Amino acid sequence: MEIILVVLIVALLNGAIAYIDSLLEGIVPLALNAELYMGTVSGTNIASTLTNVMLGFGVSLIILKFIKKGFDTYVLWNGSDAEEEPYFLVINFIKALAVAISFPIIYGWAASIITDMSSKILNAVGDATGYSWSAWVTGISSLGLVTAIFGLIFIICYFMLYFQFLMRGLEMLILRVGIPLACIGLLDNDSGVFKNYLATFSKSMLSVVVQIALAKLGVGLMLNMHVFWGVASMVLALKTPRFLSEFVIPSSSSGSSAINNVYHSVRLVGMAKTMMR
Numbered sequence: 001m002e003i004i005l006v007v008l009i010v011a012l013l014n015g016a017i018a019y020i021d022s023l024l025e026g027i028v029p030l031a032l033n034a035e036l037y038m039g040t041v042s043g044t045n046i047a048s049t050l051t052n053v054m055l056g057f058g059v060s061l062i063i064l065k066f067i068k069k070g071f072d073t074y075v076l077w078n079g080s081d082a083e084e085e086p087y088f089l090v091i092n093f094i095k096a097l098a099v100a101i102s103f104p105i106i107y108g109w110a111a112s113i114i115t116d117m118s119s120k121i122l123n124a125v126g127d128a129t130g131y132s133w134s135a136w137v138t139g140i141s142s143l144g145l146v147t148a149i150f151g152l153i154f155i156i157c158y159f160m161l162y163f164q165f166l167m168r169g170l171e172m173l174i175l176r177v178g179i180p181l182a183c184i185g186l187l188d189n190d191s192g193v194f195k196n197y198l199a200t201f202s203k204s205m206l207s208v209v210v211q212i213a214l215a216k217l218g219v220g221l222m223l224n225m226h227v228f229w230g231v232a233s234m235v236l237a238l239k240t241p242r243f244l245s246e247f248v249i250p251s252s253s254s255g256s257s258a259i260n261n262v263y264h265s266v267r268l269v270g271m272a273k274t275m276m277r
Helices: 002-032 034-042 047-075 084-129 133-142 144-177 177-187 193-223 227-238 239-246 254-276
Strands: none
Touching: 002 034, 002 084, 002 144, 002 193, 002 239, 034 047, 034 144, 034 239, 047 084, 047 144, 084 144, 084 177, 084 193, 144 177, 144 227, 177 193, 193 227, 193 239, 227 239
16 A cells, blocks of 8 residues: 555656646746736736726825825924924935836836846755756655655645735735835835835845745756655745844834834825815
């Protein structure tokens, strides 16, 4: 019975990991430009349409907030910003418009850099963990049922990571579409919600690089018969976003970070409702 289970698991691993190894090459563009893959299926560019709508809406709100804040501050003399020179508000207004309008171009440059860096990391990890498919199959077959089970766990973790990349792609798409609304916060001296928004964006992009490197390393280790190291690398790849959140999002504690995120989100929605009245 044990021999039959080993043979079945080895056959599954052999086909699945061969597919996984080739799949890693295209997973970074999938996370950074998910709309390209969606457009291939539906025939429409979802991101372009949504970005144009949100850009017009965001620019309108930026202008409205600029007028409202200027009137409240320098005509009604309300708030603590009344002591500042008006050109500070004008500079923040120009900065908000510039970021909102130019962000698609800036993101394109950043995505190209991330894709190029990820390709070089994959090549470096692949060269350092050279492997032989025949040796791997022989090793799995000879090490028994326990090793085969850990190999199966590795495959499960990988597909969990793959779906995490799909969700990461949707997350990046939503963040990119919503950037014009986040730029409203740049009119405030403390950058409002934009600071945390940009931190979340940076964490997502950095997570893609680290996760793809750990996934490639895990494949290399597994195929070199370092079974436990391979599984550990893949599990760490799954936990990368939570690990990086402690370093990328600037906050004094996780509790205050959550409170600030909720506060800025409610503030942005409330501001939009007030301006639309």
